[in-house]
Amino acid sequence: MHDELETLAPLYALGALDGDDLSRFVAHLAQCAECRNVVREHEEAAQALAFALPPVAPRPSLRQEIAAKVVRRNKPWAPLAAAAAFVIASLAAVIVLRRSDSYAEKVVRLLKDPETKVVQLVGTKDAPNARGRVLWNGKEAVFVGTGLPDLPGGKVYELWAIVATVPKAAGTYTVDSRGRWKEKDVLPVPAADAFAITIESGLREAPTPPIYLLPN
Numbered sequence: 001m002h003d004e005l006e007t008l009a010p011l012y013a014l015g016a017l018d019g020d021d022l023s024r025f026v027a028h029l030a031q032c033a034e035c036r037n038v039v040r041e042h043e044e045a046a047q048a049l050a051f052a053l054p055p056v057a058p059r060p061s062l063r064q065e066i067a068a069k070v071v072r073r074n075k076p077w078a079p080l081a082a083a084a085a086f087v088i089a090s091l092a093a094v095i096v097l098r099r100s101d102s103y104a105e106k107v108v109r110l111l112k113d114p115e116t117k118v119v120q121l122v123g124t125k126d127a128p129n130a131r132g133r134v135l136w137n138g139k140e141a142v143f144v145g146t147g148l149p150d151l152p153g154g155k156v157y158e159l160w161a162i163v164a165t166v167p168k169a170a171g172t173y174t175v176d177s178r179g180r181w182k183e184k185d186v187l188p189v190p191a192a193d194a195f196a197i198t199i200e201s202g203l204r205e206a207p208t209p210p211i212y213l214l215p216n
Helices: 002-006 009-013 019-029 033-051 061-069 103-112
Strands: 117-123 131-136 141-146 156-163 166-175 181-186 194-200 211-215
Touching: 002 019, 002 033, 009 019, 009 033, 019 033, 103 131, 103 141, 103 181, 117 194, 131 194, 141 156, 141 166, 141 181, 141 194, 166 194
Parallel strands: none
Antiparallel strands: 117 131, 117 211, 131 141, 156 166, 156 194, 166 181, 194 211
16 A cells, blocks of 8 residues: 555656545655655655756857847747757656646656757846746747746746747746646647747737746
8 A cells, every 4th residue: 555655756746646646645645754755855856857957058149139129029039049959867767657648747758858958048137046947859848947936816927939030839837836837738839949938817929028037
């Protein structure tokens, strides 16, 4: 029984556990120090997953070019050369996932995909302590961030894929009470030269300034 419940620890740490499994595991967790330690280890690993990868730095002027162009809604955004490809499996190998539609499963799948690229984002003057990374394999993308401002009620973070000079909606995200990222709207990302983050009232077709994260 314990071994069966322990296999749920990675899912719980990544916010991918629900229903009866969640109820059973929470009850077990209150009585099991060993599983609490396992959860803590997986939470630490989950927070580091997307930040343990070395990004490729673009030329210094690109950040300024993008920021200068996004002065109001519907202004074009400058392009950014795609980050170099990387391969990673060791961090993801210890995570057991059962739900194919979960945010956590998508993160792990992208981390294991040799076609995945990592793009580093840094905070603008509106979010100077923010940092983020986008994992993208030419089909789908996922965003992981930290240090972003709290979301007002009814708001979401929206990820934008910059294609040539045009921002394309790439999905929206929220953060739960435990600080775990959650996808709300999931859109395919077949093309991107850069990525950025804004706060919106929902999935939108054009960004609303200010921008909170831009390419480094």
